[in-house]
Amino acid sequence: MLYRVIDGSELPLLVEAFLERYEVIAPVQTKKGYAFAPVDSFDQVALDYPSTVSSLKKYYLPQRETLFRFDAETNEVLDLEVEVRPRVLFGAHACDINAINCLNSVFEDARYPDPYYEAHRRSMLVVGISCTPTSECFCQLMDADEARSGYDLFLQDIGGRYLVSMNSVEAANILETACNPRVATDEDRRAFRQATRRRQESFNPAIPDIQEIPMLMDAFHSDAFWDELGERCLSCTACSAVCPTCHCFDIRDVLDPDGRIGERERVWDACTSPQFATVTGGHNFRPTGRERVRHRMYHKLNGFLATHDRNLCVGCGRCVRACKANISPIEVLRFFEKKGAEDAE
Amino acid sequence: MPNSARVVVTPLREGGPAATGSELVRANPYRPWPARITSITELTAHEKLFEFRLVDDRIREAFHHEPGQFVELSIFGVGEAPISISSSPTKSGFIELCVRRAGEFTTRLHELQCGDTVGIRGPYGRPFPIDEMRGHDVLLVAGGLGIAPLRSLINNIHDERSEFGKVTIIYGSRTPKDVMFRDQFEMWRHRKDFDLYLTVDEPDDSWDGEVGLVTKPFEHLEIVPDHTYGAVCGPPVMYKFVVQEMRNKGISYDHIYMSFERHMKCGMGKCGHCQIGHQYCCIDGPVFNYWEAKNIQGSM
Ligand SMILES: Cc1cc2nc3c(=O)[nH]c(=O)nc-3n(C[C@H](O)[C@H](O)[C@H](O)COP(=O)(O)OP(=O)(O)OC[C@H]3O[C@@H](n4cnc5c(N)ncnc54)[C@H](O)[C@@H]3O)c2cc1C
Ligand code: SF4
Ligand code: SF4
Ligand code: FES
DSSP states (O other): OEEEEEEGGGHHHHHHHHHHHSEEEEEEEETTEEEEEEESSGGGOOTTOOOOSSOSGGGTSOSEEEEEEEETTTTEEEOEEEEEOOEEEEEEOHHHHHHHHHHHHHHTOSSSOOHHHHHHHHTEEEEEEOOOOOTTOOGGGGTOSSOOSSOSEEEEEOSSEEEEEEOOHHHHHHHHHHSOOEEOOHHHHHHHHHHHHHHHHTSOTTSOOOSOHHHHHHHTTTOTHHHHHHHHOOOOOHHHHHOSSOOOEEEEEEEOTTSSEEEEEEEEOOTTSTTTTBOTTSOBSSOSHHHHHHHHHHIIIIIHHHHHSSOSOOOOOHHHHHOTTOOSHHHHHHHHHHHHHHHHO | OOOOEEEEEOOOOTTOOOOOHHHHHHHOTTOOEEEEEEEEEEOSSSEEEEEEEESSHHHHHHOOOOTTOEEEEEETTTEEEEEEOOSOTTSOSOEEEEEEOOSHHHHHHHHOOTTOEEEEEEEESBOOOHHHHTTSEEEEEEEGGGHHHHHHHHHHHHHTGGGSSOEEEEEEESSGGGOTTHHHHHHHTTOSSOEEEEEESSOOTTOOSEESOTTGGGGGOOOOGGGEEEEEEOOTTHHHHHHHHHHHTTOOGGGEEEEOOOOOSSSSSOSOTTEETTEETTTTOBEEEHHHHHTSTTOO
């Protein structure tokens, strides 16, 4: 990895340079908190945002996306060409970059690479930025607190200046043209280590660090804990909507008013939605909140790990804030902590 | 230069080179290819057997399946449905699907006529391990519509009969009227190279087969456990009981294969609908062996 240092006062230049050629998506302050949105100047960017309500996944997997158009009378697929605009995602936190890495392993799977997802991703530059954990953040417990790949530039705040990891030639060229990057000194590296340590120490100690989560997920699969969570679940699917790694979708046909030409589109769906696993004849493989909430947590904390070697929860804390029923991976970790304490008695 | 990107959904270029299945998938895996209905057979009051021919020569030639795989069938404006391929790979050039009229999509399909076109993409999924089964005895158990995928395997075995040992088929239906492919099976009842047990829950006067659940014929089955593969497909409630019978006969966990049904949309391990525990029924299955199924939370 190549490291350079730029001064804090140079950041606006970098963003302006991106704006010349790309649509720039960055965190901005809204009435409801913070959100990723297109910006047209550096002044709109909320650099030290804590977290956003919804994640970046909509730029890879839009909430609604046309797959192709068809003629329902002749039953034929009509040509479709989608141009994806070149974009910069500016100011992504490490957890969100890791979330995109999870999505990559699903949508860029060698057997069935998803051309729509790939088009979005190929047209995107990702510029990460360091963060300060909120009280709901637990990315460090999910091994997602550090972005080791999946970005073009990563900006680490080291006090008035940024240590920049450069991961792509395209972004490095822009950085070098717009700013005056200099080689990192010993002092910069010391400042980096201090910043990292400060961050490590500021995670919420009340969120339990549990070892062997997959084994515990299996061991307590039938525990009454899931009944409790399931009864509380309102099936509102807010958790999946805000989650940066939830990627389930439905595919449906929508006809134009003329009833002849239409679109096949995919739209976000969620495993916490009651009919998600129902088959013909009405058999529902996950009929109650118990099975649905458990399945979501199982996939996040165990299932994905088994098939993709990483957690599908990056500990971003969004669902912790979004769920009105207080259901989240943190509740699962607390349950395991309680069980552990009982066992030790 | 900023790197913009495009997704293209186009038909194959006229006169272009022959395409392989994986090239087609790479071009756009969500794109169904036109297929024409070439024959329709009424099997029961609720089920029809459709024969389809992919219209484009190159796509038809690129299409290869194995028993147990399925396709996503499209009627544009209505949607898609996952349907098992019911024909044997030993017969190429056409695809047979046996479809029960169950809801909106399947009702619309049942209204179509010979010559109408639909869309087909696939084949998808992990098939039955037919190559592993060669040289062994095979015990096939189907309940109701479960005969649709198993028919592909049965007909494949039939066409390469000498490569398999003893073949036993147990096929259970609710009533005699619900028995599909009855003519074929009636004929086979007198053959020596297939042991066939047809059972129904509710017999009528014409019925001279067995009465009871599909597990009933196990009472008098003789099986060489080390030498036998099981293949099971039916309604969700059936698996536990049939698999237990096979275990009682001594068939090894990893020689008992089941085809599962789940809600499916993409068929490619993306949309999440078909998940069983940590597995995707569409790409890791729909065929799983019992050992794998035991290790998947919520599989049975
Ligand atoms: C691997 C596999 C193989 C299958 N093979 C056959 C077969 O050979 N013959 C046959 O008749 N049926 C088969 N089915 C079931 C068939 O897919 C459903 O009966 C069909 O999707 C019902 O659609 P519908 O609109 O008529 O029913 P409705 O109940 O009106 O619609 C159900 C809705 O759920 C969706 N859906 C997706 N997957 C399923 C599912 N598995 N069951 C129910 N709904 C689903 C449908 O697209 C639709 O949107 C198979 C299913 C799977 C998963
Ligand atoms: S499950 Fe919750 S905490 Fe984990 S990544 Fe999704 S939204 Fe964030
Ligand atoms: S877990 Fe919470 S956010 Fe998710 S569906 Fe249930 S109530 Fe809604
Ligand atoms: S059907 Fe979409 S993941 Fe299996």
